[in-house]
Amino acid sequence: MGANQSAVYDDSNDFSGVVMPRRFGRILSFSSSSKWKSHLQVTRKTNKLxxxxxxxxxCGPCRTMDPVIREFAxxxxxxxxxxxxVDELEDVAREYAVQALPAFVLIKKGKAVDKVVGAEKIALQKKIETYMN
Known part of the structure:
Protein backbone atom coordinates (compact mmCIF):
# COMPACT_ATOMS: atom_id res chain seq x y z
CA MET A 1 0.00 0.00 0.00
CA GLY A 2 1.13 3.52 -0.69
CA ALA A 3 1.78 6.04 2.03
CA ASN A 4 -1.51 7.84 1.41
CA GLN A 5 -3.81 4.84 1.50
CA SER A 6 -5.73 3.18 4.27
CA ALA A 7 -7.65 -0.04 4.08
CA VAL A 8 -9.28 -2.91 5.83
CA TYR A 9 -6.77 -5.71 5.75
CA ASP A 10 -6.57 -9.47 5.98
CA ASP A 11 -3.01 -10.44 6.82
CA SER A 12 -4.09 -14.03 7.46
CA ASN A 13 -4.03 -14.50 3.67
CA ASP A 14 -1.35 -11.88 2.99
CA PHE A 15 -3.75 -9.73 0.97
CA SER A 16 -3.73 -6.00 1.56
CA GLY A 17 -6.78 -3.81 1.19
CA VAL A 18 -9.49 -6.47 1.34
CA VAL A 19 -12.26 -7.05 3.85
CA MET A 20 -11.51 -9.89 6.22
CA PRO A 21 -13.91 -12.85 6.32
CA ARG A 22 -16.85 -12.24 8.66
CA ARG A 23 -15.74 -14.89 11.12
CA PHE A 24 -12.68 -12.76 11.88
CA GLY A 25 -14.27 -9.31 12.03
CA ARG A 26 -12.86 -6.07 10.62
CA ILE A 27 -9.54 -4.44 11.31
CA LEU A 28 -8.79 -1.05 9.76
CA SER A 29 -5.25 -0.06 8.84
CA PHE A 30 -4.16 3.55 8.33
CA SER A 31 -1.09 4.72 6.40
CA SER A 32 -2.05 8.39 6.20
CA SER A 33 -2.13 10.76 9.17
CA SER A 34 -4.84 12.89 7.57
CA LYS A 35 -7.10 9.88 6.96
CA TRP A 36 -6.48 8.71 10.53
CA LYS A 37 -7.39 12.14 11.93
CA SER A 38 -10.56 12.26 9.81
CA HIS A 39 -11.57 8.83 11.05
CA LEU A 40 -10.87 9.82 14.66
CA GLN A 41 -13.07 12.92 14.25
CA VAL A 42 -15.99 10.75 13.12
CA THR A 43 -15.60 8.39 16.08
CA ARG A 44 -15.75 11.27 18.57
CA LYS A 45 -19.50 11.36 17.92
CA THR A 46 -20.02 7.73 18.95
CA ASN A 47 -19.59 5.81 22.19
CA LYS A 48 -17.95 2.92 20.34
CA LEU A 49 -14.70 1.59 21.78
CA CYS A 59 8.51 -6.36 15.82
CA GLY A 60 8.18 -10.07 16.67
CA PRO A 61 5.81 -9.61 19.64
CA CYS A 62 3.61 -7.42 17.40
CA ARG A 63 3.29 -10.26 14.89
CA THR A 64 2.46 -12.60 17.79
CA MET A 65 -0.50 -10.36 18.64
CA ASP A 66 -1.87 -10.20 15.07
CA PRO A 67 -3.92 -13.43 15.37
CA VAL A 68 -5.08 -12.31 18.82
CA ILE A 69 -6.41 -9.06 17.38
CA ARG A 70 -8.14 -10.97 14.56
CA GLU A 71 -9.72 -13.23 17.19
CA PHE A 72 -10.85 -10.23 19.27
CA ALA A 73 -12.28 -8.52 16.17
CA VAL A 86 4.70 3.27 13.96
CA ASP A 87 7.24 3.56 11.15
CA GLU A 88 4.56 4.86 8.75
CA LEU A 89 2.71 7.13 11.20
CA GLU A 90 5.38 8.28 13.63
CA ASP A 91 3.38 11.41 14.49
CA VAL A 92 0.38 9.34 15.62
CA ALA A 93 2.63 7.07 17.71
CA ARG A 94 4.17 10.17 19.35
CA GLU A 95 0.72 11.64 20.00
CA TYR A 96 -0.20 8.54 22.02
CA ALA A 97 3.23 8.34 23.70
CA VAL A 98 4.03 4.92 22.22
CA GLN A 99 7.53 4.04 23.42
CA ALA A 100 7.43 0.23 23.35
CA LEU A 101 5.75 -2.31 21.08
CA PRO A 102 3.27 -3.73 20.75
CA ALA A 103 1.14 -1.03 22.30
CA PHE A 104 -2.64 -0.93 22.43
CA VAL A 105 -4.47 2.32 23.07
CA LEU A 106 -8.17 2.19 23.92
CA ILE A 107 -10.18 5.20 22.79
CA LYS A 108 -13.74 6.30 23.49
CA LYS A 109 -15.34 9.45 22.10
CA GLY A 110 -12.00 10.42 20.58
CA LYS A 111 -10.06 10.28 23.85
CA ALA A 112 -7.57 7.70 25.10
CA VAL A 113 -9.05 5.93 28.14
CA ASP A 114 -6.43 3.22 28.72
CA LYS A 115 -3.33 1.53 27.33
CA VAL A 116 -1.72 -1.92 27.31
CA VAL A 117 1.97 -2.32 26.44
CA GLY A 118 3.41 -5.67 25.44
CA ALA A 119 2.01 -8.91 24.07
CA GLU A 120 -0.48 -9.17 26.93
CA LYS A 121 -3.56 -10.95 25.55
CA ILE A 122 -5.40 -11.37 28.86
CA ALA A 123 -4.70 -7.81 30.05
CA LEU A 124 -5.92 -6.42 26.72
CA GLN A 125 -9.03 -8.59 26.79
CA LYS A 126 -9.91 -7.41 30.31
CA LYS A 127 -9.52 -3.75 29.31
CA ILE A 128 -11.67 -4.26 26.20
CA GLU A 129 -14.40 -5.86 28.29
CA THR A 130 -14.18 -3.04 30.85
CA TYR A 131 -14.60 -0.21 28.31
CA MET A 132 -16.81 -1.70 25.58
CA ASN A 133 -20.10 -0.83 27.26
Missing part, protein backbone atom coordinates in the same frame (compact mmCIF):
# COMPACT_ATOMS: atom_id res chain seq x y z
CA UNK A 50 -11.71 1.76 19.46
CA UNK A 51 -8.56 -0.32 20.06
CA UNK A 52 -5.45 0.87 18.24
CA UNK A 53 -2.75 -1.76 17.75
CA UNK A 54 0.54 0.11 17.33
CA UNK A 55 2.91 -2.21 15.54
CA UNK A 56 5.95 -2.45 13.23
CA UNK A 57 6.97 -4.97 10.59
CA UNK A 58 10.23 -5.73 12.45
CA UNK A 74 -14.46 -11.61 15.66
CA UNK A 75 -15.53 -11.84 19.30
CA UNK A 76 -16.12 -8.13 20.00
CA UNK A 77 -18.14 -7.04 16.97
CA UNK A 78 -19.07 -3.75 18.64
CA UNK A 79 -15.42 -2.73 19.06
CA UNK A 80 -13.43 -1.12 16.27
CA UNK A 81 -9.89 -2.44 15.82
CA UNK A 82 -7.25 -0.27 14.17
CA UNK A 83 -3.72 -1.20 13.10
CA UNK A 84 -1.11 1.56 12.84
CA UNK A 85 2.51 0.96 11.85
Missing amino acids: MVIHFTAAW GIYAGVEFIKID
